[in-house]
Amino acid sequence: MLMVITADTHVPKRARDLPGPLWQAIGDADVVVHAGDWVEPDLLDRLTARSRRLIGVYGNNDGPALRARLPEVARVELAGLKLAVVHETGPRTGREARCARTFGDCDLLVFGHSHIPWDSVAPGGLRLLNPGSPTDRRAQPYATFLTARVTAGRLDRVELHRLPPRPASS
Known part of the structure; x- marks a missing residue:
């Protein structure tokens, strides 16, 4: 299963649309996970229409229309992998231990908010992934997203995709 x-x-x-390489990956994926800060419901509608399966949560920049349609935390099982998705996990310091306490019954926690790619393992084996941002890299050298494979309850082939710089506006 490609995620x-x-x-x-x-x-x-921050951008008119998602970058082309991300839309291409979405078209190829079995599951799309979005960890919040959509900003407008139109993107949720378009991702829903173009995805085989979409798992999403709202973020701190998402207003009432998105909050009415999305949960704050999503928990699902994908091919035996127990996944949780949330936008914010709090400060970087102590993140793994804090998330292990809250999501210790899961195999994978996907989160956003920082715009900084993150890949670590918490005490007890919980994997934490943050894809960064495909449209607002902030202080990061690249805009990014992740792909991964889920097979028989295991996550493998996690890959961080660096996106080309957006052309300058004229």
Whole structure:
């Protein structure tokens, strides 16, 4: 099962649309995970229409229309892998231990908010992934998203995709 993981898209606030390589990956994916900060419901509608399966949560920049349609935390099982998705996990310091306490019954926690890619393992084996942002890299060298494979309850082939710089506006 191919999974695309994104967050902090901020469309249309930070970009008019998602980058082409991310849309291509979404078209190829079995599951798309979005860890919040969509900004406008239009992107949720378009991702729902183009995805085989979409798992999403709302973020701190998402207003009432998105909060009415998305949960704050999503928990699902994908091919035996127990996945949780949330936008914010709190400060970087102590993140693994804090998340292990809250999501220790899961195999994988996907989160967003920081716009900083993250891949670590918490005490007890919980894997934490943050895809960064495909549209608002902030202080990061690249805009990014993740892909991964889920097979028989295991996550493998996690890959961080660096996106080309957006052309300058004229």
